[in-house]
Amino acid sequence: MPTFTNTPPPNPRGHTLSLIRVTPGHTLVGVITAEDLIGCHTHYWHGRTVPCETPNCKPCSEGQPFRWHAYVTFWDPTTAKHSLLELTAATATRLVEYRLAHGTLRGCYFKAQRANYAKNSRVLLDCKPADLARINLPAEPNIPSILAIIWNIPDPAIKRTTEGGLGNAIETLSDVADTSRCLPVGPYAEALAHRLLAPSPGNGE
Numbered sequence: 001m002p003t004f005t006n007t008p009p010p011n012p013r014g015h016t017l018s019l020i021r022v023t024p025g026h027t028l029v030g031v032i033t034a035e036d037l038i039g040c041h042t043h044y045w046h047g048r049t050v051p052c053e054t055p056n057c058k059p060c061s062e063g064q065p066f067r068w069h070a071y072v073t074f075w076d077p078t079t080a081k082h083s084l085l086e087l088t089a090a091t092a093t094r095l096v097e098y099r100l101a102h103g104t105l106r107g108c109y110f111k112a113q114r115a116n117y118a119k120n121s122r123v124l125l126d127c128k129p130a131d132l133a134r135i136n137l138p139a140e141p142n143i144p145s146i147l148a149i150i151w152n153i154p155d156p157a158i159k160r161t162t163e164g165g166l167g168n169a170i171e172t173l174s175d176v177a178d179t180s181r182c183l184p185v186g187p188y189a190e191a192l193a194h195r196l197l198a199p200s201p202g203n204g205e
């Protein structure tokens with residue numbers, strides 16, 4: 001007899017989310033599920049966005065320009081879909097202002113749209129606290145793990161088991177910073193974890 005379940009088995013690498021960018025002519029609305037944004041330098045290289053892996057970065061060695069991008073997860077209550085939003089540094093500044101005002105980004109209802117029909121026109125971002133009594137927000141995913149899947153690089157949050165194989169445990173972001181408990185897999189993961197977890201210059205750490 002098969003063992004029937006009503007939920008798919010967990011993916012060993014964790015589940016990923018669709019990466020969403022604000023496109024001209026569309027208004028994007030959602031409620032942020034992450035406590036904070038996470039950002040790093042990226043390159044547009046061979047037709048896709050890849051993380052900058054300086055000091056050992058192939059796009060950098062080929063003189064490719066880099067840009068900083070921010071990532072936050074959001075929930076669309078109307079479609080019940082959880083997605084990952086990519087924003088430029090200029091647009092992310094609005095979220096930093098919101099975080100300073102409210103202490104967290106989680107529960108921030110936003111409406112994002114381009115200022116005009118140009119692909120690279122400014123993104124207008126309206127933010128206000130959502131009525132969380134009416135929305136059942138999903139738990140905050142581990143954004144570095146999701147990015148590792150999208151970018152096809154080793155997951156900085158996967159630790160090795162005592163047998164030496166890759167464990168399935170997806171650690172929380174704070175656990176990743178605890179290097180005594182977590183052995184990042186390879187120099188890519190180390191560089192990514194270092195950059196994603198580095199204290200921001202503004203917080204005095």
Ligand SMILES: [Zn+2]
Pocket residue numbers: 043051052053054057058059060061066
């Ligand atoms: Zn680079």
